[in-house]
Amino acid sequence: MVVTPWEVKGKVDYERLIREFGTQPLTPELLSRVESRTGKLHLQLERQIFFSHRDLDTVLDLYDKGVKFVLYTGRGPSGPVHIGHLVPWIFTLHIQQKFNTRLYFQLTDDEKYLIDDDATLKETSHWAYENALDLIALGFKPEDTFIIYDTEDIDLLYDITLQVAKRITYSTARSSFGFQDSTNIGWVFWPAIQAAPCFIHKKLTGENVPALIPAAIDQDPYWRVTRDIAPKIGYYKPAQIHCRFLPGLGAGGKMSASMPETSIFTMDQPDAVKKKIWNAYTGGRGTAAEQRKLGADPTVCSIFQYYFFLFEEDAARLAERERKCKVGEMLCGECKMDIAEKLNRFLQNHQERREKAKDVIEQYHIKRK
């Protein structure tokens, strides 16, 4: 298992990540505090897709005392968005709506340029624009959603970035991010730029409030360093809430844009989706007859994960699907056809909203505020 901000490989053991990263599990007590604010728990909390945190309790304590928080998350625009990327964004939208709070969303076109030898700034800036459309398509409202394009908005980030960078030694950066002698100095500096949006709300509004960062757990090393520095420069430590990775359609491993045949992209067309689903790895048997007799294994099935993460919100129906699978009542073909249909309906809606987002995207740009 390898989990770093730049690489996720192998079968991810989330319990072990909590121990190794030193984060806290989302306890039933904490979840019920969230529930009392949001009404019914969001599917991603109920199913422990978000499973770990840092300082969520502190953020809720402050909230109870009248200190709001802002949300901060982002995306490295190296290519098109797949539905694994949408998982934490959907959750972020839920939290935004329930807590009526602002989101800062960073598109790190500079980072993706620096870490990929072959990338050009033109490409990464292009993908930043494209990826922003996907975010907006989910239903974020412009009045509360501030999109930061690093290369365009560096002037807004730079003073905070310098304050952070001054307080991170190369030695700390190396041990936190695994930098080597061959790492370029842009990459070495970059963690300070990812830290800046944690603190930008105070600069824009004068309000000193904590940031809560919903993101996949691979980003945690960034925030450890940022959390050490925050109090030294007069800010709250950024809090985090960590999610699991949506698996790809292959055998194991997270959904990854670098393996397009096992990823469902938001712009995929229905035939392509059907084909990818048809080729997906499942827990099925060699023959239909055998499967009817012995049942299949949903715990290793990539398709089942799609129901679990996104496409079966009803717990009872999810359990029923699992039961039918295990006892051989429902074969993989039927299950795949169901998910392909759900996916294509979802994507059709998404693509329509994404097209409309082109007319309003500038309203979300932090520079326009």
Place this chain on the structure above:
Amino acid sequence: MVVTPWEVKGKVDYERLIREFGTQPLTPELLSRVESRTGKLHLQLERQIFFSHRDLDTVLDLYDKGVKFVLYTGRGPSGPVHIGHLVPWIFTLHIQQKFNTRLYFQLTDDEKYLIDDDATLKETSHWAYENALDLIALGFKPEDTFIIYDTEDIDLLYDITLQVAKRITYSTARSSFGFQDSTNIGWVFWPAIQAAPCFIHKKLTGENVPALIPAAIDQDPYWRVTRDIAPKIGYYKPAQIHCRFLPGLGAGGKMSASMPETSIFTMDQPDAVKKKIWNAYTGGRGTAAEQRKLGADPTVCSIFQYYFFLFEEDAARLAERERKCKVGEMLCGECKMDIAEKLNRFLQNHQERREKAKDVIEQYHIKRK
């Protein structure tokens, strides 16, 4: 002897710097090529105050073929400007006027913040403004002088900075700049920001021309790294012309703002100047009688260096002053009174022009162009 971008200590051996840094001496042949363009050689070339270069010959070759160059220099705004800082700026103005070319001038308030533990961004930005006034007071014209304030103008520099940073490994940066594990990551990144103005002219005008950098030789390590990268990203290597340091008023060492009692600042008032000059280290003897008999040593005299660098343009009169000193015809008191008067006349004019610069400073800002 220590000569780095951040520290100059001991008696500087300029011949040795040429050898160790691998630069070229300004040969008589090259000087006569310059002279054929500028008319009479500038005092700072004639007296070898500018003594070394990289690619000045190439810049002149290109110029002969119709490819102009731009000038680029700058200042780390850590405090007030002293007259040692003015030396290369005066020369830069001369080259600008004779070659009718544009100057980019970088005020590195970000760098000074990053490298000085106690500095605040507010202070370094304040000094950036104050130091710009000194530059403008020398007579630079707004139409050809583009001042860059790093923290304000980072958005103009950032794309080029990223292109450069991507091509400098930490290992290269460490060996070029002496970075250590305890160096902060802002400082590690910073050389890429100093490189950006070398290449900004193409972005602003579409013209690909080389930059010629007149600066004290301690800045050379920056340009070595930048020169390696320039052709890889489609630019000419920046050329340089290196000057000596104006000595301070003490015994040895360059004029340094950290030793204010041995530095003449542009805002010093007449009485302060007289006092500093009166306390200056000279090559004089213990008593007037002894000095009249044995003469003094102008080669170690800080006052004589002031005539040499700035305040005696006439070579014959300088030689006469040297002769009188050596044979004891002129004592230190007289020489000091002369220089104090010249200095105060110079500073009075400078301060008047500096005051007027406050009304026009925005015309020089690169953002206003």
